[in-house]
Amino acid sequence: MPGLRRFRIAYPGRMYFTDRGIEELEKRRGEEEVTFEWLAEQLRTFVDLNPDFEVPVERLATWLARLDDDEDEDE
Structure with a gap:
């Protein structure tokens, strides 16, 4: 934002x-290191338990997935 x-x-x-x-x-x-695969699974579990948060979690996941897109466009 x-x-x-x-x-x-x-x-x-x-x-x-x-x-x-x-x-x-x-x-x-x-201090921990995790993979995006692990994070995606945790987000899925969270949404399964809290369906009201599906849209915000989807937006966060999409934002994280596209973080490098702006940098790629600049090059």
């Missing part, structure tokens, strides 16, 4: 509620 990124830069001490989960993930498992 470009707007969110700009907000964080403009107001660097603010923490969003969602950041707490991200920070916990980083703190508890930040």
Whole structure:
């Protein structure tokens, strides 16, 4: 979210509620290495258990899958 990124830069001490989960993930498992295959399986399991989150998880997965697309277009 470009707007969110700009907000964080403009107001660097603010923490969003969602950041707490991200920070916990980083703190508890930040040293681990996983494959995208493993991550995809965890996302599928999460959506199976929490079907209301299917759309946001799909958007996250698509965003992660296409991260390098912008770099490829620049070359």
